[in-house]
Amino acid sequence: MLKEFAVLNRKGKRREDVISVEVFYPHKLLKNGVELFDLPGTNDREEQDTLVRDKLLQVDLVIQILNARQPFTQGEKETLHNWLFNRGIKTIIFVLNRMNELESKDDKNEVYNDVYSTTKTFESDLPPGFKKLYRVDALPAIKAQQERNIWKIITSGIITFESTLFTIISVQKEKTNQTRLLRVTAIASQVKSVLQKKANNLTKEIKDAEYIRNAVIEKGKQREEYLRKEFKRRVKTYRNWLSLDTLVASYQTNAAQALETGSFNNWQNSKFQSTIVNYIQSIENWVNQSCDEFQKSRPNRIKISFPSCPHVSLPKRQERDFGQWFGDIFNGGANRRKLDKEYERKKWQAYKTAAYNYLSKFRTDTLASLNKYEKTVESLIVFTIPPESSTVIQKRYYLNDLNSSLNVIQDIESLKIETNIYRLNWLKRFKFFLLFCKNCLFLLLQ
Secondary structure, eight states: OHHHHHSOOTTSSOOTTOSOOOOOOOOGGGGGGOOOOOOOOSSOOHHHHHHHHHHHTTOSOEEEEEETTSOOOHHHHHHHHHHTGGGTOOOEEEEEEOGGGOOSHHHHHHHHHHHHHHHHTSOOOOOTTOOSEEEEOHHHHHHHHHHTOHHHHHHTTHHHHHHHHHHHHHHHHHHHHHHHHHHHHHHHHHHHHHHHHHHHHHHHHHHHHHHHHHHHHHHHHHHHHHHHHHHHHHHHHHHHHTSHHHHHHHHHHHHHHHHHHTOHHHHIIIIIHHHHHHHHHHHHHHHHHHHHHTTOOOOOOOOOOOOOOOOOOOOOOOOOOHHHHHHHHHHTSHHHHHHHHHHHHHHHHHHHHHHHHHHHHHHHHHHHHHHHHHHHHHTTSOOOOOOOOHHHHHHHHHHHHHHHHHHHHHHHHHTOOOSOTTOOOHHHHHHHHHHHHHHHHHHHHO
């Protein structure tokens, strides 16, 4: 019946429909809540190895049964170390079985000494006075019990072994929480080491990413400051040129002459406009370059608005009165020439005034357009701080989870009991000795 449920499937894996098999049997050790787990050996199939590793963390005492014909292989020693002591499982005893099948006494001594040397390398949290290695000839023990042969029962080693189990179980019942805590802290320390390494690596990766991002931000801000500074310099140069004193000094005479000769539009569209375009292009080219660099939309161009051709109010020519006319007969037309000269002066002043008004109106309109353009550009020449990459954000979340786990492990480690739970005084040792003797008598009388 047991084989139907306990064997592996045809692929050598554990059956998915069978998690465990419980067998009830009226054995003395099974009383008072004690359970025995019969687990596969080391270096078995992967599915069985997984089962063993999981179950070993749940037990209070491990009994490693060895075959005298092939007690240990090097691989089994390493596996056992990894399964037990690397996980804080130190409550273990060894049972050497089938020694009766060895023929010579020398072979028996050699095997026993070899196994004894091996078991000494395994640390064990057992009460003082209890051995880690026991010899039990199982088949002779069963036959001796069936025959009620007390001497053979004693020589089979079963009485000593079972008495030891009873005594250890009596002690372990009071120490279960401490025993399991040591395992939890041992595994927690290993997990902590792995998590701490991952956390350190993540911290370094995040810091490296932050350093690169901060360098990009610093470079971007410096670039923004430079682009803004150069923009303001070019605008200031244009504004200085647009000052009324500069415009009047540079262009009033030419504009007046153009008005006088009737070529004002030609002057405006060629000589005057070309200078304006040079200033504007200098500003706009810089702004467009800055917007492209910061991936912003280019603003509308600076509006060039010329006033209409100025209207010139020419003065009226002053005619000679009778006296001036009569006097010119005798002075060769001096009065006439004087009046003509005064007329030309007033006429020229009228052209200059018209040119001045034109330049003043042009300056006012152009400055208004430039101010509007400048405000628009102020909001465009701005370096946008790049957001953290999704990869770095995920790493931060992962790092927070790791740190939370490390804090939990730290709390677990703080529960570790530093004192040796088996540091017993002589009175307690004597008490255990009496308990052991009592168990031996109990087993012999069964």
